Amino acid sequence: MLLAPVIWILTAIIAYFFAAKTWWFPPPINAHGIAYDEQFMRTLIVCGIIFVLAQFALGWVIFRFRDDGRRASYNHGNNRLETVWTSATALLFLGLVLMGTKIWAGVHFDQPPADAVPIEVLSKQFAWSFRYPGPDGKFGHTDLKFVNDSAGNPFGLDDKDPAGKDDIVSASLKIPAGKPIKLIMHSRDVIHNFFVRELRMKQDIVPGMEIPLSFQADTIGVYEVPCSELCGLGHFQMRTTMQVMSPADFEQWKIEKAQK
Amino acid sequence: MSAPTHSAHHAPQGFIRKYVFSLDHKVIGIQYYFLGLFSVFIGMGLSLLMRFHMVNPEAKVAWFAKLWPTAAAGGMMTPELYLSLMTMHGTIMVFFVLTTVPQSGFGNYFLPLQIGAEDMAFPVLNMLSFWTTFIALVVMVSAFFVQGGAPLAGWTAYPPLSAAGRITGPGEGMGQTLWILSIAIFCGASLMGAINFIATTVDLRCKGMRLMRMPLTCWTWLVTAILALLGFAVLLAAGLLLILDRTVGTSFFIPGGLMISDQIISNHKGGSPLLWQHLFWFFGHPEVYIAILPGMGVTSHLLSTFARKPVFGYKAMVYAILSIGFLGFLVWGHHMFMSGMNPYSAMAFSVLTMAIGVPSAIKTFNWIGTLWGGKIHFDTAMMFSLGFVSLFVTGGLSGIFLGQPALDLYFHDTYFVVGHFHMIMGVAAIFGMFAGTFYWFPKMFGRMMNETLGKIHFYATFIGVYCIFTPMHFVGMAGNPRRYSDFTNVEYLAALMPVHKFMTHAAYFTAAVQILFLINLFWSLWKGPKAPMNPWNSTSLEWTVSSPPPFDNFGGVHPVVNHGPYEFSVPGAPTDFIMQTDPPSVTSED
Numbered sequence: 001m002l003l004a005p006v007i008w009i010l011t012a013i014i015a016y017f018f019a020a021k022t023w024w025f026p027p028p029i030n031a032h033g034i035a036y037d038e039q040f041m042r043t044l045i046v047c048g049i050i051f052v053l054a055q056f057a058l059g060w061v062i063f064r065f066r067d068d069g070r071r072a073s074y075n076h077g078n079n080r081l082e083t084v085w086t087s088a089t090a091l092l093f094l095g096l097v098l099m100g101t102k103i104w105a106g107v108h109f110d111q112p113p114a115d116a117v118p119i120e121v122l123s124k125q126f127a128w129s130f131r132y133p134g135p136d137g138k139f140g141h142t143d144l145k146f147v148n149d150s151a152g153n154p155f156g157l158d159d160k161d162p163a164g165k166d167d168i169v170s171a172s173l174k175i176p177a178g179k180p181i182k183l184i185m186h187s188r189d190v191i192h193n194f195f196v197r198e199l200r201m202k203q204d205i206v207p208g209m210e211i212p213l214s215f216q217a218d219t220i221g222v223y224e225v226p227c228s229e230l231c232g233l234g235h236f237q238m239r240t241t242m243q244v245m246s247p248a249d250f251e252q253w254k255i256e257k258a259q260k
Numbered sequence: 261m262s263a264p265t266h267s268a269h270h271a272p273q274g275f276i277r278k279y280v281f282s283l284d285h286k287v288i289g290i291q292y293y294f295l296g297l298f299s300v301f302i303g304m305g306l307s308l309l310m311r312f313h314m315v316n317p318e319a320k321v322a323w324f325a326k327l328w329p330t331a332a333a334g335g336m337m338t339p340e341l342y343l344s345l346m347t348m349h350g351t352i353m354v355f356f357v358l359t360t361v362p363q364s365g366f367g368n369y370f371l372p373l374q375i376g377a378e379d380m381a382f383p384v385l386n387m388l389s390f391w392t393t394f395i396a397l398v399v400m401v402s403a404f405f406v407q408g409g410a411p412l413a414g415w416t417a418y419p420p421l422s423a424a425g426r427i428t429g430p431g432e433g434m435g436q437t438l439w440i441l442s443i444a445i446f447c448g449a450s451l452m453g454a455i456n457f458i459a460t461t462v463d464l465r466c467k468g469m470r471l472m473r474m475p476l477t478c479w480t481w482l483v484t485a486i487l488a489l490l491g492f493a494v495l496l497a498a499g500l501l502l503i504l505d506r507t508v509g510t511s512f513f514i515p516g517g518l519m520i521s522d523q524i525i526s527n528h529k530g531g532s533p534l535l536w537q538h539l540f541w542f543f544g545h546p547e548v549y550i551a552i553l554p555g556m557g558v559t560s561h562l563l564s565t566f567a568r569k570p571v572f573g574y575k576a577m578v579y580a581i582l583s584i585g586f587l588g589f590l591v592w593g594h595h596m597f598m599s600g601m602n603p604y605s606a607m608a609f610s611v612l613t614m615a616i617g618v619p620s621a622i623k624t625f626n627w628i629g630t631l632w633g634g635k636i637h638f639d640t641a642m643m644f645s646l647g648f649v650s651l652f653v654t655g656g657l658s659g660i661f662l663g664q665p666a667l668d669l670y671f672h673d674t675y676f677v678v679g680h681f682h683m684i685m686g687v688a689a690i691f692g693m694f695a696g697t698f699y700w701f702p703k704m705f706g707r708m709m710n711e712t713l714g715k716i717h718f719y720a721t722f723i724g725v726y727c728i729f730t731p732m733h734f735v736g737m738a739g740n741p742r743r744y745s746d747f748t749n750v751e752y753l754a755a756l757m758p759v760h761k762f763m764t765h766a767a768y769f770t771a772a773v774q775i776l777f778l779i780n781l782f783w784s785l786w787k788g789p790k791a792p793m794n795p796w797n798s799t800s801l802e803w804t805v806s807s808p809p810p811f812d813n814f815g816g817v818h819p820v821v822n823h824g825p826y827e828f829s830v831p832g833a834p835t836d837f838i839m840q841t842d843p844p845s846v847t848s849e850d
Contacts, residue, residue, distance in 0.1 A: 073633035077573035100666035108603035208515025
């Protein structure tokens, strides 16, 4: 009997923290993020209503149908009710997932435009590296045998290849605001995951595969990139940043970086 | 359906044959139960160490250094030690608790009794499956004590981290090999058990025990056994391939062109890390239902018994169990939305995942329908069943977020996931076990448990688990990654530390109150009041025999079933329950 108010109070506290948004997503920085948040809110409202109603109903039957000397009613169910709630749940759940398909399609099915900024991402235990093709627009040839992390060559750039001469290598990701970006992601050892909260996006980077990820970021700022797939003892330290710069600052950064 | 005809073995005399290498399904069930009880306290202890470290990453504790001279040199827990505790926590809880107690423990003890059989179909196989499980546990725990310690690749053991050997981290040497070996042995044990459960249910039902007269517990044990048979076979194969990759240099899961710890890996080519994920989750998702289905069965059974009302929509419940079992094999890809697999397949997996939410919702509606108009008795067993419904609703609804690939773009590998699966697969399933314990203890041990202690334990645990696992959803929404040994390297995590501290304290509290359960269990074993034959006025067959039951279950009598399993409060009947074996003249619908 006491269980009924306990369930109601727990439900109210949980519902309060969701409504008050005490711990919440950071603001999104692109159109995808806004669409993501809308889909999240739709799901939250549907699930929130079901949550509150179901817990309230559970508390209510516990309270109302406690043993107070009456005889229990005798029935084996009601087929019409079963049909109604089965179809209602099916419609609701399928409706939700279908409404989210556009967001998924936007990330994975839409091809990036031809002028998207290509950036190669390399993950390894427990660091990130990013490579830009330089003014020639071409990535230089790489080979594992040339890899030398301490000398600043995590990709294994072949210094005999002229296309690689102007490649820019950075330990953090810099991107121009408002421009489509195309990441080409590789892992050197185990599985890692590229995640930026503000982008509302994450993607595993699997060794042996080349994994593309394209997006655009519109708000200038510095955002953290914590590795989000268990990669070994330094997993918790595998962090870098993504800096969204004005296109002019981005070009300037590339020039300065190339001179070094 | 004929009465069981297989010739029963005779009651053994010596201690060893009676209690150690016993062929009696009841003794084997109790052995599984205590193996699970031992494991759950190990698993819980590991989780407390993890929660301690998360909020005190710099703390030096003298006895850590004694326990782990290398991994906690000077008393400070290293990240690799944290990850090995995490791996072992997940593995022990999933395999040796959630798979073992509800199915092999309670199922072993009560399936034959509830369907009117004298024993399981294959008693020797039954004994073998328990002792194989025991060996698997010994091998698993031994991983702590080898050089490098226990593995750090998590209970999912994704290659190449789990496949490339010592070079990927401490614990990835001998520790990881022992881990895979233990899982392979466990798979063997589970396959033996699954065959036994299926054969018993199909062949040994007593006269009148039609399938549609079985208690819902038996339905869940049957479907769970089918899931185990199909799922563990695949995990066994995957485990063997992983061992081959590690020991003889095959490349099932390791691609070419790797460089680990500055060394070029030249002896592996052409493997696929995603292949492991497909095989693992082909087992791993049905495993979730292996853990939760028996809890659903117990909940349905107890809600009806203690509300003194027939189960609302028995047939709908049976179909829901069957469709959960079937769909359970078609949704494994929802663990892999971010894995790099073909993004088109995510669409199919997400629709199927939403579809499996439907039978789960049907069960919830029917549970509330069962309680509606009832005459509810609040014994501790019932409290845990009601708690199960609440936790199942909460944990199930967060699945509606995670089943959508679009929303998984953010939630994958955050604490939102950790909160979700602990709520539903962890604590809801454990509430099913507590409910089963309080309900069946009198039958198993012939004594009653203490109700007052039981209720205090229930309320403290119920509030405690909500305090541990609900906040995980909030830190998950704030983007907190899982499997981090501390939160000091990512700036935005600093703001979440107060929530982590709250969860850690809630975990200490919840763990501490489990002592009440242990006291209740062991005190009642020796000192509890003697249990009558049918203390709850239940209807199923195990309550027609003495507590505990005689060696051959029914004392040489072949029970005959005349009624459905949930004939409570039948109008015109002399009592408010009709036993399944009552003569047909007693009024009932079935």
